[in-house]
Amino acid sequence: MPNALIELKGIAKSFAGVHALKDVSLRIDQGEIHCLAGENGCGKSTLIKVMSGVHAPDHGEIYLEGQLRTQLNPFEAIQAGIQVIYQDFSVFPNLSVAENIALSGELARRRKWIDWRRMRRTAKEALAKVGIELDLDAKVEELSVADKQLIAISRALMQRAKLIVMDEPTTALTQKEVRALFDVIEGLKRDGISILFVSHKLEEVFALSERITVMRNGRRVVTEEARNLNREMLVYHMTGRQIEETHYEAANKTGKPLLRTDRLGLAGCFEEISLELYPGEIVGLTGLLGSGRTELAESLFGLLPATAGRIEIGGESVRIRSVRDAVRHRIAYVPEDRLTEGLFLQQSIERNLIVSVVDRQKGRLGMVDRRTLKATVRSWIEKLGIKAPSPLAPVKTLSGGNQQRVVLARWLAANPKLLILNGPSVGVDIGSKEDIHQAIRQLAAQGIGVLMISDDLPELRQNCNRVLVMKRGRLIGEVEGQTFTPELWAQMHEENAGSETEGKRGDSA
């Protein structure tokens, strides 16, 4: 039996009362390519952070090469040879290639002085190991995403890594770059380095891994040899609740489309986007990170006014050049990162709720009637089931799910016709997610058109009439919400692997 490099036993971790991990055990052997699969929010990221010493587990034990480590911190984890390559690669945009690669190794050896020649030598060596050439003096901010990733890998290698954890490493790569990355990973394995490959893309999982661990809702569902699993089993393990999935079907498209865009474009972000959205519909919009979907949403909301094409609202051509324009056309936008974009964290729930409608609440003399205001606030808190001690409690004291509801309530209070939701349930626990979905469905039932941007396939599947898929700034397809499975998603991406593919739309009769 091969030696275990790292072994986790019964790891549990919760944040603010929400269980992120429950009794998770995992063992990775030397020189093994192990895949950690699961849908978003299943606890993969938290587990990585426990392994790399960023989060201390509430319960459970971590063994590194057979030794129990009680208080693992990031520094010790690095010393022990655990390297994590995060989705953002953790590179320093302001530093040179050489420094990005060599600095952390120098730091780990507790060097106090910088020898630039040694750093360059190290960096060169590392790049040679990965098999690429880069200008050592180039600033990393000038490089492509794939190059940044290779820098992150080179950096990990220079620190005598025994285990390299890659968190969704292929997210922003082209198909060609992915294959190059796989070659690198195979090379690492030959050198006896273990890889923990985190992904929810089935193709990649099967192409690469020897063993697969599937997580769901913070628990480990199964660990199995890759050859003993097939796609169906993996999907079942990943989604689990698939059978229980409820699906929302909106009213038939009637009348004029609420929103229609004609070859909408924004320089450098997206182009040729033509879509329609009818009242009462929930339309999903998905695509990889950097596909232009957020930019599209922001264009519709006037944050990044489009530079080409037309927007029609209710059949009339309109120009949306600012948020004020969008609000006037009764478009509401709930941003991706509710914490930084959507809320005034220090302020009370009440103030956060009324900020978008305070103009409309003005009575005579432009004064605000506090009593109607309070009544409005109370009704929204009840309608959305926001759990809070009082409307005056600062928003930052609420849980993630409740914060999300406050954002939602605020925009609903503005009585929108078109609601654009960007990642409505990111970072929200399962229960709240269900509630938020219910709220969204109710809105659609009232005739509001909803454009829902999400990575979360089950979420799209359960809620959307149609799902639009974007890649590299273009719409590459449209599918019925209910049929939007991980396989289909992977397939669509592979079919459109070439970047030259025309932006085409499915038939949306």
Place this chain on the structure above:
Amino acid sequence: MTRWARSSEFYVGLILLLLFAIIGSRNGAFFSAANLFDLIRSAIVPGIFAMCATMVIISGGIDVSFPAIATFSMFSATKLLLAWHFDGPVFVAFALAGAIGLCLGLINGLLIAYFRLPALIVTLGTSSMFSGFLLTFVGSRQVSNLPASLDRFGKLQVVKFAGEGGITVGLPMTVLFTAAIVLAVAGILKYTMIGRGIYALGGDPVSAERIGFSAKFLQCFVYGFVGLLAGIAGMIQTTMMRSSNPVDLLGTELLIIAAVVLGGVRITGGHGSVLGALLGLLLIVTIQNSLILVGIPSYWQRLVIGALILVGTGIAAYQIKRSSAKRKSILA
């Protein structure tokens, strides 16, 4: 290589040379030793301050309290020395002022690193507190009877010769302090792990922690070191003025910050160099001191400096925006 030609140091250096050429061609007195020495003289204390601002801004923070720390350190150190009837080596005076500055700087650092308070608010607050404490409890009247050794030190000159009209012109000894500090800061930033950590922290604080830098330690170091430098700068000011004034230096912080930003130290952190900061500072000092030589009234200086800051930082910001727009294009 074209990399250096794109750097802000290059541009600021170019503007500086241009300015020298213009002023020099309009008024030959500009290149006289007396005027050049005067220029350097007036950059001695601001030069150290510029190093303070550079280090803090690269780390992704901001410090507006260094003049207050300098004033506090120099004045209270002078008071203490007088109370002790001190007449030993000047080294003690500088060490004392530096130590006081270090303590004050560490207060900033601790508040920022451990309580995670915004640096601007903390240093605005402590700046006012230090200065208020000084005026209330230490004294508010200028001290002119410095300890004899300090007084003697203030008269020491590195170079000295008779200029036109029999006036002796020279550079005070303290210019060596500034030179040493500039070299030290440049060395720290370029050749020590702490220095690279400061850049890393300014570039991406989360990543810096992930590769094993301690943000808390780095912040305490930066603000503490700034305090130390400010204390020394304060004592230099005292020896150069041959008096200690508790309201001296206050209010210079924004111009210093503007100077280093002009020199390419990005206000958002992570970018900048000692050379650039120094060039930016020289530009501002030259405008302040020498525009008068070409007959531009002194009120205009403010306007010119303001315009330079806007144009200088504006160009940099525009370049960044353009390059990031280019990079961000996801359309194939």
